[in-house]
Amino acid sequence: MRTCLVVDDSRVIRKVARRILEDVGYEIAEAADGMEALAWCRAAMPDAILLDWNMPVMTGIEFLRRLRAEPGGDAPVVVFCTVENDPVHIKEALEAGANEYVMKPFDGDIIVEKFAEAGL
Amino acid sequence: MAVSLTRARAGLRLAPEKTYFIESRLAPVARREGFESVSDLLAAIRARRDEALIWAAVEALAAGETCFFRDRTPFVLFKTELAPQLAAARRGRSVRIWSAACATGQEIYSLAMLADELAMEDPELQIELAASDLSGLALERAQSGLYDQFEIQRGLPIRRLVRYFEKVDDHWRICPEVRRRVRWRRINLVAGLKAIGRFDVVFCRYVLSSMTEEAQRKVAQELAGVLAEDGFLVLGLKESVAGLGEAFQPVVGRPGLYRRNPAFRAAAA
Numbered sequence: 001m002r003t004c005l006v007v008d009d010s011r012v013i014r015k016v017a018r019r020i021l022e023d024v025g026y027e028i029a030e031a032a033d034g035m036e037a038l039a040w041c042r043a044a045m046p047d048a049i050l051l052d053w054n055m056p057v058m059t060g061i062e063f064l065r066r067l068r069a070e071p072g073g074d075a076p077v078v079v080f081c082t083v084e085n086d087p088v089h090i091k092e093a094l095e096a097g098a099n100e101y102v103m104k105p106f107d108g109d110i111i112v113e114k115f116a117e118a119g120l
Numbered sequence: 121m122a123v124s125l126t127r128a129r130a131g132l133r134l135a136p137e138k139t140y141f142i143e144s145r146l147a148p149v150a151r152r153e154g155f156e157s158v159s160d161l162l163a164a165i166r167a168r169r170d171e172a173l174i175w176a177a178v179e180a181l182a183a184g185e186t187c188f189f190r191d192r193t194p195f196v197l198f199k200t201e202l203a204p205q206l207a208a209a210r211r212g213r214s215v216r217i218w219s220a221a222c223a224t225g226q227e228i229y230s231l232a233m234l235a236d237e238l239a240m241e242d243p244e245l246q247i248e249l250a251a252s253d254l255s256g257l258a259l260e261r262a263q264s265g266l267y268d269q270f271e272i273q274r275g276l277p278i279r280r281l282v283r284y285f286e287k288v289d290d291h292w293r294i295c296p297e298v299r300r301r302v303r304w305r306r307i308n309l310v311a312g313l314k315a316i317g318r319f320d321v322v323f324c325r326y327v328l329s330s331m332t333e334e335a336q337r338k339v340a341q342e343l344a345g346v347l348a349e350d351g352f353l354v355l356g357l358k359e360s361v362a363g364l365g366e367a368f369q370p371v372v373g374r375p376g377l378y379r380r381n382p383a384f385r386a387a388a389a
Contacts, residue, residue: 085269090282101278103269110273117277 034058131335
């Protein structure tokens with residue numbers, strides 16, 4: 001089964017994302033900030049990561065840069081999912097190695113389509 | 121009455137029992153035109169036969185779903201096979217594309233982005249783009265090139281968003297270079313397609329299958345008439361259309377893609 005790590009400091013968003021992604025066959029793990037997410041990845045690299053930007057302890061963009069520098073860290077497909085919706089943030093995310101980008105608010109179709117777009 | 125009007129004006133098949141659908145589509149029209157309710161709107165249409173009002177209702181009932189790069193495969197096919205193949209055959213002349221029911225423009229702008237990408241790779245490859253719709257309101261929206269955050273995330277890869285759109289307040293607008301590639305016209309497919317020119321590829325997806333059988337036959341034949349002999353018709357992936365086989369042949373292994381039937385060419389000449 002494909003695995004997806006959902007990284008967001010909002011429990012509600014994690015729950016919504018979990019439901020959407022479980023419906024299309026993912027096994028879900030959750031992390032509340034970048035540091036927790038990094039620990040997850042070091043234990044077992046997921047196939048995909050749905051990643052919030054603004055989080056306490058470690059932001060999404062910082063996590064992404066550190067992830068891509070880890071051994072095997074280039075493998076997971078990373079889809080940002082954030083309220084940041086200006087071209088500057090989007091370009092920064094792509095340069096840091098994001099594969100796709102979802103702007104909140106989102107719905108189930110957008111998440112599923114973006115995952116498909118990212119090759120999942 | 122809404123059903124019969126939509127049938128008469130746009131050739132669209134609308135099940136009378138779909139009252140919720142009719143109600144939800146006509147409610148905004150009723151509000152916009154200053155009526156208390158949908159039944160008041162329909163009563164006014166019945167009493168006055170006001171063309172503008174009739175069309176406002178028909179347009180609202182005819183509007184379909186759309187998104188950028190809908191179904192994906194037809195666009196991959198267009199970029200990797202149809203456009204290069206037709207460009208080679210045209211030897212320097214433009215390849216002409218028509219989005220025949222362009223709604224709010226996502227389909228034609230998807231093709232326009234691909235045309236831009238193809239021109240980057242091969243500046244000789246010229247593509248002309250035309251788009252039409254039954255609805256004046258949809259055409260206006262399409263021409264504005266403005267999409268809200270939900271629309272812009274439907275089917276559009278993030279790299280193309282960054283490359284081809286600019287952010288305007290809460291919306292995203294297609295860049296002028298891509299928008300300028302498209303010629304717009306208001307065309308009701310069932311009203312006849314005389315004098316609209318010749319096209320090499322016609323995208324006409326998820327429209328014919330919602331028409332009456334009679335309208336399907338008529339429009340399919342007329343589409344064959346505007347298509348170049350070596351051109352392609354692109355329908356929805358699993359669309360079935362009455363009388364299609366007379367004018368078109370499916371391209372094997374390419375769902376939704378059709379060529380002209382050579383036998384029909386003789387009949388049309």
